[in-house]
Amino acid sequence: MTELRDRPALASTGREGRAARAVPPAVALAIVLTGQIMAVLDTNIVNVAVPAMHATLGASGAGLQLIVAGYTIAYAVLLVTGARLGDILGHRRVYLAGVALFTLASLGCGLAPSTGALVALRFLQGAGAAVMIPQVLSLIQRSYTAPGPRARAMSLYATVISGGAVLGQVLGGVLVSADLFGSSWRPVFLVNVPIGLLVLAAGRLLPAGRFDGIRTLDLPGLAVLTPVVLAFVLPLVLGQPLGWPAWGWVLLVASVAGFALLGVVEHRVGARGGQPILPRSLLGLPGMVAGLAGLFASLAVFGGWLFGLALELQDGLGDSPLRAGLTFVPCGVAFALVSLNWRRLPARYHGNLPMAGFVVNGIGLLWAGLLLRDGGTGGVWLYVALAVAGGGMAGAFGALMGRVLSRVPVASAADASGVVVTVNQLGIVVGIAAFGSLYLNLAGRLPAGAVAARPGGFAVSSGHAYLAVSVALSALALTGAALALAHHRIATAAAASAAPAAPLASTASPAPR
Known part of the structure; x- marks a missing residue:
């Protein structure tokens, strides 16, 4: 294409x-x-x-x-x-x-x-x-x-x-x-x-970015999507602190049914000539669904890692907020360096960069978990491991985001923005909820160096709890690599078979002004 x-x-x-x-x-x-x-x-x-x-x-x-x-x-x-x-x-x-x-x-x-x-x-x-x-x-x-x-x-x-x-x-x-x-x-x-x-x-210097044609709110779609997202996000955000009450599970089950209903409603809106907020023309782009799933996985890994490591540093190791924050700096620097420079690589490597990034990210996260498993600080090697994780994350998320959005028609930019940002945000929320809950269920909110006695007579240190989180994060990163590979293969096959006379930009209607 x-x-x-x-x-x-x-x-x-x-x-x-x-x-x-x-x-x-x-x-x-x-x-x-x-x-x-x-x-x-x-x-x-x-x-x-x-x-x-x-x-x-x-x-x-x-x-x-x-x-x-x-x-x-x-x-x-x-x-x-x-x-x-x-x-x-x-x-x-x-x-x-x-x-x-x-x-x-x-x-x-x-x-x-x-x-x-x-x-x-x-x-x-x-x-x-x-x-x-x-x-x-x-x-x-x-x-x-x-x-x-x-x-x-x-x-x-x-x-x-x-x-x-x-x-x-x-x-x-x-x-x-x-x-x-x-x-x-x-x-x-x-x-x-x-x-x-x-x-x-x-802001007055910004372009207006409006369409000459008519754009309308998809009221039926919004009427379904808004409560569905609320039903999905609310128990994930508040479930663990409140002990996962029954209403949270009911809402999660209802949200799954709601997403299915949303698909039916959006199909009918499109069939009537309306403008669905989740247009089939967008989700039907080659590799788009796999690409969005990969972005979701990358941000779930990022959100779970950020939250889990912050808990381990402050609750498990007793670091001050400032010291804990500074521990993240090598990751941020590595992320920035890779994000700003990966395009300097020869073009033949760009397609494989998201997959490689996910793998490197998983290695860095697992390495950090192993360094902290016995309650130690990890020393300088922890900063190296976090830099590896950050560089891998940049290769995975940045390159995949660019590939997913590069094939979106200009006319679908707003819809693509809403979908991509929502997927990213939900990924972060799910990562925090899932991996934060895993850490807290294993270690609890512990003072530095504490060990939590668990039912059944065994004990889990906060370091081993974070290692379990790191293993799970690495597994999700490998899943992200598989999704990025699927996106790459589908999009590449579609581009190879596309007719040269029918560029993607020609589907953009109406024209932006």
């Missing part, structure tokens, strides 16, 4: 058109990625501040869980809706509306007087992120239509996701430890305010 070639994807008319033509794609990329890193930071930075929130607000366990989870729940549930709104109202307008809502909610979170207010504002933050983040990929898709520049932009996007997660751990530890002016945890939210204002000021 022929990939998109260079062409002015954001041509328009009038004042918006002049702004779109005047702005270099690199400037637009910098603006949207700044918003992206705010949202990624907020997913991770709050975890470090939970003990301080408990001390100053007197928040209950359930309240603390909702402070952390409320953002993720609203974010995951509303992502697909946010993507479609960008196509209807214009990606710049919706992106800036999301930034404004996120910034305002961050200010409110930093000034929140009570647990209830903070929980409500965290949900509002998540809604702002859900409106803002899908526009990032849409604007990248529309600004970079040639395969090479688009892949480089995707590499930066992947670097921001991983780097922001690592930076969140470090920055959270720094801000909470500094206790600026006696503000305790509040700067972890207030740090978003100046960044958000800067993005809003620069």
